[in-house]
Amino acid sequence: EVQLVASGGTLIQPGGSLRLSCAASGFTLSNFGMNWVRQAPGKGLECVSHIGIRGNIYYADSVKGRFTNSRDNARNSLYLQMNSLRDEDTAMYYCVREEPGAFDYWGQGTLVTVSS
Amino acid sequence: DIVMTQSPLSLPVTLGQPASISCRSSQSLVHTDGNTYLNWFQQRPGQSPRRLIYKVSNRDSGVPDRFSGSGSGTDFTLRISRVEAEDVGVYYCMQGSDWPTFGQGTRLEIK
Numbered sequence: 001e002v003q004l005v006a007s008g009g010t011l012i013q014p015g016g017s018l019r020l021s022c023a024a025s026g027f028t029l030s031n032f033g034m035n036w037v038r039q040a041p042g043k044g045l046e047c048v049s050h051i052g053i054r055g056n057i058y059y060a061d062s063v064k065g066r067f068t069n070s071r072d073n074a075r076n077s078l079y080l081q082m083n084s085l086r087d088e089d090t091a092m093y094y095c096v097r098e099e100p101g102a103f104d105y106w107g108q109g110t111l112v113t114v115s116s
Numbered sequence: 117d118i119v120m121t122q123s124p125l126s127l128p129v130t131l132g133q134p135a136s137i138s139c140r141s142s143q144s145l146v147h148t149d150g151n152t153y154l155n156w157f158q159q160r161p162g163q164s165p166r167r168l169i170y171k172v173s174n175r176d177s178g179v180p181d182r183f184s185g186s187g188s189g190t191d192f193t194l195r196i197s198r199v200e201a202e203d204v205g206v207y208y209c210m211q212g213s214d215w216p217t218f219g220q221g222t223r224l225e226i227k
Contacts, residue, residue: 050216094164094165101153101155101212102210103155106165108164
């Protein structure tokens with residue numbers, strides 16, 4: 001059974017840093033593209049970063065230069081390093097598996113709250 | 117980025133009646149590989165999104181056959197033939213032909 005378990009979300013002050021983790025099971029992470037998708041409270045969905053099978057990484061303009069997406073194949077895990085956090089980064093962060101052109105499995109999400 | 121526009125944003129439906137959600141993209145979703153990567157997701161209250169439909173009209177395993185997707189190019193539709201109470205939630209279209217983008221969401225409620 002495919003499972004994605006995200007963790008690391010918490011309350012943090014503006015300007016701070018946080019590292020989210022996503023532990024995958026039931027499949028080999030390196031065989032799939034993976035994404036971080038966020039949802040601000042009461043709002044819609046935004047893809048913030050993609051890491052491809054070949055390790056190519058892309059970011060939304062809203063997080064470029066501040067967030068770093070990475071993958072540890074040995075641990076079958078995905079990470080999102082978030083620096084210089086802003087109020088508008090407050091959201092539920094989901095790790096999402098991708099088959100070409102479509103997101104097929106979503107984790108349960110981890111909540112990041114940026115507030116002083 | 118490709119802009120996805122859904123309508124309506126709110127959809128009150130009587131139990132047992134049909135429902136339809138429109139999704140339009142700012143440019144064609146036909147990929148260079150010939151596929152059209154238009155997907156539909158359901159997000160029930162307090163849950164993560166769940167994919168219902170991929171590549172316009174392919175229903176995911178376990179999705180009731182009252183859900184169907186159609187369309188082409190820039191114009192797509194999700195239909196529910198007979199709404200049930202468990203269908204309450206927000207529905208999103210999403211394109212994967214370019215950098216992934218989502219529609220604003222359509223909130224389905226029971227009248």
